[in-house]
Every structure is written in structure tokens, then in C-alpha cells.
Amino acid sequence: MSWEQRNADFCKAQTDAQMAYIEAEREVDRLQAENTKLRAERDHMWALRDTWQENDAKLREENERLRSVVSDGADNARELRAENAKLRELCTDMWSYINAPVNQRNSLKERLAVYDDLADRMRELGVDDG
Numbered sequence: 001m002s003w004e005q006r007n008a009d010f011c012k013a014q015t016d017a018q019m020a021y022i023e024a025e026r027e028v029d030r031l032q033a034e035n036t037k038l039r040a041e042r043d044h045m046w047a048l049r050d051t052w053q054e055n056d057a058k059l060r061e062e063n064e065r066l067r068s069v070v071s072d073g074a075d076n077a078r079e080l081r082a083e084n085a086k087l088r089e090l091c092t093d094m095w096s097y098i099n100a101p102v103n104q105r106n107s108l109k110e111r112l113a114v115y116d117d118l119a120d121r122m123r124e125l126g127v128d129d130g
Contacts (some may be wrong), residue, residue: 001108049072083125086121086125087127089120090118090121090125090127093118094118097114097115097118
């Protein structure tokens, strides 16, 4: 092989090497840009995860608070229904006492005892008797 041929082969090899190097540099630049983008997305996802965890904790606290409110409300409703039943019973007894015909009423002593019982029950339920 002549030196011109060797020189041509060498130039071609050198050009091929330079082209491979340029392509490798382009690939490095592309991969670095992609890595930068992926790091930014990763950081954004970490921030979203942190926000999600904070919101999850807040939602759990709020859920617990609401459960407590609902539970308290149910307890209050039960108490109010019980008090309502006692007030209805008191009203029924008072109505019966007031509307009993005079000839069916007991002695004054017995009527005063009934009145005192009704007054005590009223006070227990928070009704002012006078």
C-alpha cells in the first residue's frame, strides 16, 4: 500500500473518529439535558409527596375531629331525646292532674304531694315553676 493510500486511510479514520466523538458529545449533551429535566421532575414529585403527606395528616386530623363532633352530636341527640321524653311525660301527668274532674281528685294533702312531685320534676328538667 502506498503512503497516499495510508494517508487517505488515516484521514478517513481520523474523520470517522472525530464524527464518533462529535456524536458522543451530542449524546452526552442530550443525556445531561434529559437528566436535568428528570431531576427537576423528581424534585417536583418529592415536593408533591411532601405536600400530599402534609395534607393527608391534616385530613386525618380533620376526619378525627369530625368523628368526635358527630359522636358528640349523637350523644347530645340521645340526651335531648331522653329529656324530651321526660318533658312529655311531665306534661302528660300535669295535663291529667289539671283536667281531672274535681270529684275525682284526691284529698288536699294528696293533691299537694302530686303538685310537689310535679314541681320537683320540673326543677330537675330545668323548668322554672314560678
